[in-house]
Amino acid sequence: DFVMTQSPDSLAVSLGERATINCKSSQSVLYSSNNKNYLAWYQQKPGQPPKLLIYWASTRESGVPDRFSGSGSGTDFTLTISSLQAEDVAVYFCQQYYTTPTFGQGTKLEI
């Protein structure tokens, strides 16, 4: 199985500041035939299911604010929130779908 490791486990950022969450895969999730990274990011608020934010490592889901961005390739990926808003407090998960889906352990983002 592909092991996804996120860092840090928790993060406190001031309102309006940048938040950066990292995700590392034990194997590359870049598929050479189409040059796509099979990596998604989700946001989960308490008592709610995960919400899709980013797929193909950097494509923002429709309706997701543009302060959310994804980057990276191969084994190392980053989710960036450019200017933290109060409603962004949540746990964030990365997921690889190159093979049998696996998720990172989550990063708790606080103000």
Add this chain to the structure above:
Amino acid sequence: QVHLVQSGAEVKKPGTSVRVSCKGSGYTFTGYYIHWVRQAPGQGLEWMGWINPNTGGTKYGQKFQDRVTMTRDTSINTVYMELSRLMSDDTAVYYCAREAVPADTYYDPWGQGTLVVVSS
């Protein structure tokens, strides 16, 4: 609008089985695989398997291979996940989730989740 609505919370004894349902609406039910993912209290997300609502074909995660059964009833746009021989560490919220795009295994939307508590 696309929705997945799951059945309500369950409390089960160890050794018994639980069946959770997931009803899709707002899209062509047979056009998208449904996956099941669980989340133990305060923990991360664990993939369990998928079902193809069109054919009934399934693929299960190795950890659940001998205990999980996924089925569907296309007449009511519903899939089911049954987990047998329950143990205390099966206590979790169980989510169904639809592939956002057919054949691409990232998920949107998710069901609201079903809490299953296994306790003697």
